[in-house]
Amino acid sequence: MPVEQGSSEGVSLDNPIILPQITTAEFDELLSFLYHQWTPPPDRTERLVALLRLGNLYQIDDAKEFAITSLSTHPTVHPSLRLQLSREYSLDDWLAPAFTRLMVLPLASLSEEDVNRLGLFAYSVLAKAKETVEAHRKSVAQSFPIVHLPYRHPNCYKSWKSTWFVNPSLGSTLELRDIIYRWTEVGQILLHFPWTSWHDAMSRVAGAEMAGVCESCKPRYAHEVGEQAKSLPASLSHSPTGVLMGDDSSTLVDLLRSSEAARNSGALDDKQTPSYLSHLASLPLKELLAEPTKLSSEAAVLTTSLTQLCLNEYPTFLSLHDTSSVLSTSFDSISDSLDTLLSSIPAIENEARDFASGTKQIQEERRKANVVLEQQEKLIDILEIPRLVDTCVRNGYYQEALDLSSHTKLLLRRFPDIPMIHDVALETEQGVRLMNIQLLSSLREPLKLPALFKAVNFLRRMKVFEEEELALIFLTSRYAYVTGLLGSVEGERHDPTKYLRRYIDIWREGIFDIATQFRTIFIEASDEEVPFTLERLFSLSMHNALDSLLKTCEGVLPRIDDPTSLTSILTQLSYCSSSFSRIGMDFRPLLAPLFENAVIHIISTSVQDATARLTSQIAEAGKLRKQPSSWLLSEGAQVRRDIPANSSAHAPPAHVTTYPPLAHYLNALITTLNNVRLLAPTSILEELLDIFDKSLAECAQSFVEYSKIIVSGDPSEGRRSTDGKGQEREEEILFCAGRVYIRSIVPFVREGLVVRVYEASVAEVDAVCGSSKLVRRTLDEWDEWMQSHLNLDL
Template sequence: MQTIAVIVVADIAYLCQRGACQAANDYINESTRTHFPVPESGFRLIPNVMVDVEPSTLEAPVTLPELLVATATPSSQAVLTSPATKLYLSHLSSLPLTTLLTEPTRLATESDLLTADLTQLCHNQHTTFLSLHSASTVLSSSLESLTTSLDSILEEWIPSLEHESRRFVENTQSIQRDRRKASLVLEHHDKLLDVLELPQLLATCVQSGYYAEALDLVGHFERNLLAVLPQTALLDSVHASVLGSMQSLLNQLLHQLRAPAKLPVLFKTVNLLRRMDVLSEDQLAVAFIQGRAANLEDAFDRATGTERHRQEDPARYLRKWIEVFREGVYDLVTQYSSIFLPLPAPTSVTALSPQSQLSPAMLRSFLTTCTSAFLTRLLTLLRTTLREIPAVDMSSVSSLITQLAYCASSFGRIGLDFRAALRPIIEDAVYDIVTRGFKDAQDAFEKEVADATRSGKRPSDWLIVPGFDLTLGSQSRPSALGFVNGILQALNSLRLVAPPSVYLRVSDALDKTLLVVSSALLTYCLSRDWGSGESSADESGPAGLETMVLGGVGRALWGGSGAALGYLREALAIGVYGFDGQSDENDVQLRYLAGIGSMIEFGEEDEVDPTGEDVALSWGFTVTKIS
């Protein structure tokens, strides 16, 4: 048994020496099963070693490489533990016994062949081996030199390289920061672009009239950007641009309040101003009134023209001004009431708008002040312009009164009925127009009397016209007839607009005019100094002719109820106002006029005292007698 074990171990060693590890492994397994069965007592056979194994300590089978490593010398253990040896031993373990028995012979044969091949190779390639040896020697020296150089590099250059590297890092820190910033900007490019384009987009919305969208953009900027992001120079710049666009938006909205617009547009504009929250409710109300007042002023200028147009045609100027006033002020009141004044609540408590803590009375006071100013302006304009209308255009005054009555009734529906304030203005204007007609006729006649007195004309030269024809022009009419026609023209204009309350004033003015004219003519007649020139009339003497002319003029103007001056007084009382035309015998003015007529007709100065105290006190003038 020992002999067989020795043989087996020898064969295995030979196979391992030749590299046939797998064959050796197979050989061991086959020999173990054939020649060395495991006894029942429980031990295993290790070549040259017998180990008792207790059945209770029996473990997993030990492989051939493990057995060889356990029995090998330390120098051989490295060979036995190599991958090639393990692979060959595994190969030996898989070989059958017959193959394993021939494995030593095969290994010997392969060894001889390898030896022969190596010998032949060395013989044929000895120059190559010599060159390889020389190259190996040179390579070894080069490697030693390289090692020395690398050591010097590591000792000398590496610290310098580290220093330069640190310096490079320090010098490139700003660039790295810029690169990181650029990367961050690139990462948030879309968001930054939205922020940077917001001012331009906001300005475009404002310029295009998209005011609600512009306010939405501003709200987005304030809520989602300005309140969230930290304060930076870029955000401050964008905020400044947004504030500039908001100021432009505010200016445009305030300009819309000055432009012609209806209630829906104005309501929308005021709501946008409330959304901007830059004006309090009282400031907004004042701005609204100022804007609409400015628009109304522009409408006045466009409709009425300049001051020159007012002087050229006062009636047309007033007509257009009243029309613009009626439409503009009425619209202002209704628009302001709809926008700012709350509707009456069903309960006693009126809710104020959330934008304001003002009471409705305070808001109404703004409107009252504005309408009072425009109404005062209208009344002032009526006082100054109505009296400028000529008497021949009294029909325009009548139409203006109708227009004013319609305007006042329209304003009465909104609580601004001003008809009571029109009455004294219209009465004064009518009185001024009529008395101006009286004054024009009076001035014209007085001028002719003064010219005749200054030039010494005889009564027959200017008080009468030979062969007078009514169909001829006014230049061929007697001066007294021109005066009467002027008074009648003023009275005819009064018939169109004849307020009963001005009758006494007009009658008083007419009497004053008649007295002034009569006194002027009386002064001329009493002078009796007409020169020694020849008379144009074919009479026996100049004095008799002039006396006859004066008597005829006196009878025509002052004599009897059918005389011209009495007719003028009756024309006012009966023709214009329809009063009773019976003259009062105690009428001082009538008696005074009759006395002047007698003096002119008969030359009797003592029949009436033209400078009497009663007349002077009643009419405020005196007659100067020229001797």
């Protein structure tokens, strides 16, 4: 609502707008009506009065009409309230019924609130009206209706008169002049019966008991009373309220017309008579006595004026007489001309027939042209149908386009012989084909289920494809859309982890949407039994989509060298499979081979790298004939033949740090084992153990070759070189390093994989694993060589 400039009302809840003319309860009732708060009928009177008041104040027509309609039929609205509302809101239809009801009610029954509603003026009018009606009833009760019958029996008439004034139980012995007016049966009817009009009262009187009246006179008296009741003045025949509010002049006119002189003269038939008589009825007695003199003087003045007019305007009257004579002569001439015209009409009719036959073809063409002109708007509507269809299709109003197409087909069936209809139908069909193309294209767009459902329903209504064909088109289109989304991440193939994660997310969302959309649109929406073809199509499409995912994983997983990323991808795929299990497509069993191969690839690569580093170091030392102390032993370390016990079963042996190349190799293998712990499929234990055993055997074989070079100087010679104490120390280092490798590194690595990662038994695994024999054979060869050349037992 508008607020005065500078006023702070209405800016916050603490300072609302004040409406001084309206109470809170009234405004609440208006809000409950405006916001359709339903209440059981009948509504409270206070609510309806509030709606009427505020509806009238704010010009809310709905509220005002609702209040007026409800109050009109409300059973508990007091007539004083109806009268007050009719006066305040100009409800004229309520005024007479409300006042009539108040006339019936005793004044003592009106409460102080009712009197306040009426006001002093209305209350005084009501009191005067009730007093007038009461006096009128009493006067009527004393009036005897004179019955004018051509033949009446004196005794019957006397009995009829006695019936009117005297109760029949008093007998007929009383003389008429000695009768004292008393309350009789008729008086009771007139004074106490709740009659609604004077006619009603007179009719009931006519039906009263008539003692002493013969059977032949009784219907005559009854008929005469009824006729007199019908001919009574209007002011006496209305209800009490009509007597109060009626026109006294009408009553006076009716009384005057009942006289024989007035009926013969017809002087009272003038429309101004009632108004003049009303004026007479309102004059005081003095002015009424002076009225005849006033009328006589006015009549004399009018007569004098009329005479003067004739004297002053006599030329006009003479001119009027001449004009009338000329007009009469003209009428005679016109009559002769009409006779001539009538005699020539037959010839004119013949000419008209000849003209009509000669212009028949022209009239037919004009008729056709007129028909075309009359139907121009309809023809234009038909010709604009193709353009409207094209516009609707291009703007996405497919429902309207189909309605127009159906209308065109109906026209074609009704008018198959009209070329224009055929042309319109062909052009409309082109628009429908464009619509078909657009709907098929929309299936390849990023639409949600409601839009896709709508598009498929439109395609169904077009009846271009069978249900199976439409289902295949839907699956193909949606899969093409998902394929496009998957192709958008091809630029991230350089990072296989990120690429595969995004690929899985897009595939999961896209394929799951396809599955739910297909089932909702084609399977669940069908009331009939779902054809096997649809189920087969759905199954094949899901298998095809799953094959694409598995092939992608198979190609990308080997490129991931981080076991942590591999674990997160497996978790992501597991969640994806769990979500697809709701539609019967749990593919978790198919993931195991992919990740087993990926784990084997990662472990094999890591172990091969560690093996390659150690064997390359050993090969380089042998090629350059480096002494073990120069590269195998850490600086300042002491060589110990005994191997100290390991402080922890899970920690690597600390004495390996004496030989850095072996320590680096062991650290690489331990890192690989830690990676295996994150994702360790039990089915590949033997393969992993074979990888580690081959690495251990290869490194041991390289160590043996290096030892042969250092000890004999020539790997082809089998004899020991003697270079003094230095040579003995180098051989000692070789011996101790080989002892650490065989007694510490090899058992720790194999137990770390079998026991600590897989929690299995080394003996049981060796029983079924062939790689353990390779390790044992290599170690035995090394031990045999040591005994034969160094006379040492590992």
